[in-house]
Amino acid sequence: MKKEESEQFAFWVCRRLYGRLAPYDRCWLCGTFHTPPSEEHPHNKRYDFGTADAAVEVVSVVDSEVLRNFSSWSKKHPGLRTGQPAEFGLNKPWSICIPGEIDTKDLDRVLAAVRSMEDFGITYTPWPGCRGTWCPQGAVGKLCTFCNIARTAPFDANRDDEGLMAAPGEVAIDVVSGLGQNSRSLVGKIEALLYPREDGRRTDVLQKMDLAEQQGKKRRVVCFVLDMHFSFLSGGVTFPESTRNIQFEWDRMHPVTDVVITSPYTQKTLMFRPGVWPGRTRTARDAKKTPSRRTLGCR
Secondary structure, three states: OOHHHHHHHHHHHHHHHHOOOEEOOEOOOOOOEOOOOOOOOOOOOOOOEEOOOEEEEEEEEOOHHHHHHHHHHHHHOOOOEEEOHHHHOOOOOEEEEEEOOOOHHHHHHHHHHHHHHHHHOOOEOOOOOOOOOOOOOOOOOOOOHHHHHHOOOOOEEEEOOOOOOOOOOOEEEEEEOOOOOOHHHHHHHHHHHHOOOOOOOOOHHHHHHHHHHHOOOOEEEEEEEEOHHHHEOHHHOEOOOOOOOOOOOHHHHOOOOEEEEEEOOOOEEEEEEOOEEEEEEEEOOOOOOOOOHHHHOOO
16 A cells, blocks of 8 residues: 555545645645745654644554565465476365465475375364464373464465365465454554653654644644555454454543544544544545545645
8 A cells, every 4th residue: 555545545534524634744646845844844743734723644554564475475476376286295186375474485384284284184274173382182292283283384274175276186375465464463553653662752653743732733633544454354353343442542642632543445434532432433435536636735
């Protein structure tokens, strides 16, 4: 998700919430500062949008490691990869699904684990077993056969004897866009930007809101735009259900007055304000369209 796409989506979302917005930082559409840098309006630590009463800072919440690894998989093994079992060191047909967030070098570990599954007669990864760090089914201090396999690189595999994923008798390897984030990880990323660091230093986001407070903005808004990996979380939880019950420590976040979390993928927006719990949900309609220069206030 590009920064320009995040800012454009946030522009429409926050425009409906706080009124007409104008770029205060460099405009993504015309490439200039609508309010030129000066001593009163410094170039550094500027928030993205402003109104007479509000300041809005846009933050893209992106899992860069997942995107980087998935891109590597796409270049190295594009699309569904099929072939005879012998090509992969296997004896039987398998359907193997690998999350795109893991490194490409883990393919060898996955195939080694599937070979072990063949050897021990395990036909699918959700095999009954404890998957624990200490296994009552194994010898003292050791793991059972299944747990040893399950603790390799994350993957899903099942014997494809009916040829559902590939031609009968073949192996199919599919690398899927990893949607393995959880809501705790998302909340942790957001809080790390909104709360001062342990040594007391102000985060970049807080410094921008400090400037807004100095300029007398009554509403000081941080708008988080989620990428696909944080919009669709593991366990089948979808934004905003996964985050409606966040309880922010507003005193620690001063001078932030509003937190907005929005997703271009689910077309939903959550609003948080002090004294309002849980977060209020709104639909983000038509927020993907490009505004005209006149709407944006470009000169």
